[in-house]
Amino acid sequence: MLKYLAKRLGRSFITLLIILTIVFVLMRQMPIEGYFPNYDKMTKEQIQNGLEIMGMDKPMPVQVLNFLRDLFFKGDLGTSRLYRNNVPVTEVLAPKLPVSIKLGSLALIVALLVGIPMGTLMAKYKGKLFDHIGTGFIVFIQAVPAAVYYLFIQLYGTELLGIKLIFDINDWRSWILPVFSMSLGNIAYYAMWLRRYMVDESNKDYVQLAKIKGVSKNKIMFQHVFRNAFVPMAQYIPTSFLNTVVGSIYIESLYSIPGMGGLLVDVVKKQDNNMVQGIVLVFACVGVVGLIFGDLLMVLLDPRISFASKGGSR
Amino acid sequence: MGLIKHPKLEQIEQDCTRNLKAALGDNEAFSFAQFNEQEVERTGFSDYSYWGSTLRAFCKNKVALFLVFVVLAILCFTFIQPYLPGQFDAFVVNNNPDTGIPLRNQQPDSVHWLGTNSIGQDLWSRLWQGTRTSLLIGIAVAGIEALVGISIGVLWGYVRKLDFVFTELYNILDNIPSTIVLILVSYILKPGVSTIIIAMSLTGWIGMARFIRNQIIIIRDREYNLASRCLGTPVYRIILRNLLPYLVSVVMLRMALSIPAAIGSEVFLTYIGLGLPATIPSLGNLINEGRTLMMSPNLRYQLIYPTIILSIVTISFYVVGNAFSDAADPKNHR
Numbered sequence: 001m002l003k004y005l006a007k008r009l010g011r012s013f014i015t016l017l018i019i020l021t022i023v024f025v026l027m028r029q030m031p032i033e034g035y036f037p038n039y040d041k042m043t044k045e046q047i048q049n050g051l052e053i054m055g056m057d058k059p060m061p062v063q064v065l066n067f068l069r070d071l072f073f074k075g076d077l078g079t080s081r082l083y084r085n086n087v088p089v090t091e092v093l094a095p096k097l098p099v100s101i102k103l104g105s106l107a108l109i110v111a112l113l114v115g116i117p118m119g120t121l122m123a124k125y126k127g128k129l130f131d132h133i134g135t136g137f138i139v140f141i142q143a144v145p146a147a148v149y150y151l152f153i154q155l156y157g158t159e160l161l162g163i164k165l166i167f168d169i170n171d172w173r174s175w176i177l178p179v180f181s182m183s184l185g186n187i188a189y190y191a192m193w194l195r196r197y198m199v200d201e202s203n204k205d206y207v208q209l210a211k212i213k214g215v216s217k218n219k220i221m222f223q224h225v226f227r228n229a230f231v232p233m234a235q236y237i238p239t240s241f242l243n244t245v246v247g248s249i250y251i252e253s254l255y256s257i258p259g260m261g262g263l264l265v266d267v268v269k270k271q272d273n274n275m276v277q278g279i280v281l282v283f284a285c286v287g288v289v290g291l292i293f294g295d296l297l298m299v300l301l302d303p304r305i306s307f308a309s310k311g312g313s314r
Numbered sequence: 315m316g317l318i319k320h321p322k323l324e325q326i327e328q329d330c331t332r333n334l335k336a337a338l339g340d341n342e343a344f345s346f347a348q349f350n351e352q353e354v355e356r357t358g359f360s361d362y363s364y365w366g367s368t369l370r371a372f373c374k375n376k377v378a379l380f381l382v383f384v385v386l387a388i389l390c391f392t393f394i395q396p397y398l399p400g401q402f403d404a405f406v407v408n409n410n411p412d413t414g415i416p417l418r419n420q421q422p423d424s425v426h427w428l429g430t431n432s433i434g435q436d437l438w439s440r441l442w443q444g445t446r447t448s449l450l451i452g453i454a455v456a457g458i459e460a461l462v463g464i465s466i467g468v469l470w471g472y473v474r475k476l477d478f479v480f481t482e483l484y485n486i487l488d489n490i491p492s493t494i495v496l497i498l499v500s501y502i503l504k505p506g507v508s509t510i511i512i513a514m515s516l517t518g519w520i521g522m523a524r525f526i527r528n529q530i531i532i533i534r535d536r537e538y539n540l541a542s543r544c545l546g547t548p549v550y551r552i553i554l555r556n557l558l559p560y561l562v563s564v565v566m567l568r569m570a571l572s573i574p575a576a577i578g579s580e581v582f583l584t585y586i587g588l589g590l591p592a593t594i595p596s597l598g599n600l601i602n603e604g605r606t607l608m609m610s611p612n613l614r615y616q617l618i619y620p621t622i623i624l625s626i627v628t629i630s631f632y633v634v635g636n637a638f639s640d641a642a643d644p645k646n647h648r
Contacts (some may be wrong), residue, residue: 015482019489026494031501142571143632145578147585147601148621155608165609249586265586268493276494284489 005292012288019284020071020277021064027273028060034271037082054081054273067277077281078274083267089278093260097245099169100252100259104244106179111186112237118187119194123229124221126199134191141188150250153181167255178251186240190233197229231302238297239290246283364559364644371641378637381630388627392446395439402426402436404443404595409434421612428619431603437616444595445623447507448577451596452631455514455576460569462519467526468553472534484524492517496588505591510583514576525568529561563642570635574628581624597624 033039036050051057055066070076077089084092122134141149157177158165168174201207202225210220245260252261264283267275373379395401402408407416408430416434420426428437470480499513533539534557542552558565577597583589584598585605592599597620604617640646 011482012485015485015489018486022486023490023494026490026498029498139629139632143574143628144625145574145581145628147578147581148624151605151608151617152621155614250582262586264491265493265588268491268497269587276491280489280491283491287489288485 008292012292016281016284016288017068020068020281023280024064024067024273024277025060027268027271027276028056028063030271035082071281077278080267080272080275082270082272083275089274092275093278093282096258096260096263099257100246100261101244103175103178103182103251103257103259104246104248105241106175107182108186108237108241108244110179110183111190114183115187115190116194119191120198120221120226122191122195123198123202123225126195131195134195138188138192141184142192146185146250149184150181150254153177154254165255167257169258174255178255178257182248182251189236193233194229197232198225201225201229227301231298234297234301235294238293239287242286242290242293245286362647367644367647368638368641371646372638375637375641378634381634385627385630385634388445388623389449392442392449395442402439404435404439405593406436407434408436422615429615431616432607437600437619440595440600441619441623444597444600444620445627447590447594448580448597448624449627451507451511451514451580452573452577454511455518456569456572458511458515459518459522459572459576460565462515463522464526464558464565466519467523468530468557470523471527471530472549472553472557480523480527484520487520493586493588496583500588507590507594510580510590514579514583518572518576522568522572526561526565529564530557533557533560563639566642567635567639570631570638573635574631577624577628 032047032051035054036042036047039047042050048057055063058066067078070078079086079088080092118134122131125131154165154177157180161173161176163171163173166174167178198221202221207220207225210224211217249262249265251257252259260279264276264279267279396404408426409416418430418432418434420430420434422429422437426436426438428441431437431440466480469476471477495517496513499516500509503509503512539552539556542556547556580589580596581598581601584596584602589598589602590596592603600620601617601624604614604620607613608617
């Protein structure tokens, strides 16, 4: 088990290195004009000077090695250049992360609290009215682009609650709509898959046996079917929790929430290389760690799954 | 180990024997079969055709059938609309004939059926032009995604030696922000419909490939494939004849879903400012234009009409895809 984890962490680390290197190289393919807001008016010396300050005058491999050396031996991600002039990347990200995490984890809790009972009930009343209503809801959320219903929630929700369109971090009421909008997608996702897994599970032989033995329907549903059906879902939860770090571009820009969402797009467009690298590092770590935790959670919930036999399959 | 026979079973067995004897006569029922060359060659005849049955099963779902007509009607109408009488050009700024001032933000009336936008272009024409662009993008991206995703997914899933390589490649590609790729592509190529199709396909196939890979892994070691391999069937034949037909229904579902997803991400790209230039109408552009005006309640029509069309199109594809995938599953052919 430990050996497996160590091996896996080692491999993830190499993956991270490759991702960072590729992003580093890709960002350097952007046109030079983009680095200087007033490129047309600058002399050649000024441009050369600017590139030197950014360390971009050296050959690519040297640049990459310098970057990785600074990152791993000094823990230095560099400073932001255009997004915030000469502020260290870590300092730019520090106040933004907690906001996104708070918003995202609230949304995830709502999604779990609503989505799981919804999926369970839909499976229990399969083919009945509740199932049809739930399916309609899922189809709507899955098919209609998020941009559209987010807008209408903001438009009519704020009117309904009588609050301002813009987010106010100290007013608890202004948290309601962003959290609600953010959780909708996950509610549909959890409900859809839990229903699917539970319906599949309840066609299995052991459920038939339990029925014949006279175990009550509720007990079968909640103690046996639910527990087994939840295992494949569990894998998704750590990832979706860690994904809250990333923030939601739509929601955060709709309500002007000072979080991480949209930051990446912003700094990529501004060609703020150090910022891009810092954010990509955070995102890639989140992705890799989320996958590992997902597998761990699955092992905890289902004693039949073991890492030893699974080794190397992922 | 002897089985204890239930008295009822014994009863049934005796009944069967008696009935058989009565039907066939004593000799026929209990004589050895003779070898007969013509009989050996005889096979059962079945008029089962896979696609025929799929179509028949699909037509039973009236809602899905109706939505197919809706999508087809919308698609046809986007092409016919400019040639209908009394239409405005989607790109021309309409001026007031008396004063010569552009008709900005005109409310819907009998001339401009859905009103005009903020610079005076006819919203009705723009809506249909935009729908055409968005549908084109959606179908093209879904098609390319399916082609590339299936080819790579099959290799990834079937060839064991490649699994490790592709899995690591996936981890890497999946973590490179698509924003960077999209921006780089739009620097290299001119912004336009084909650029956005290329950019979206560049990042979109990864999910499809992973999906196919997982499906292939589930079925690649089933007995019928082992048997095929033992009999020396070449790999390409196993893939084309054994694996892919098995996946028709799930692949169809996935493809049908990736059309609305592609339309949706075009809206998203426009939203973050990486979409089509504002001169080319698309559902993304129209919604984005409408969004900026939504604060004034009497201009909300500019947001609501594009979203209605968008919702109809995406929900139709979703429902049709689900219904078709159900119909394509031979278990449902009865």
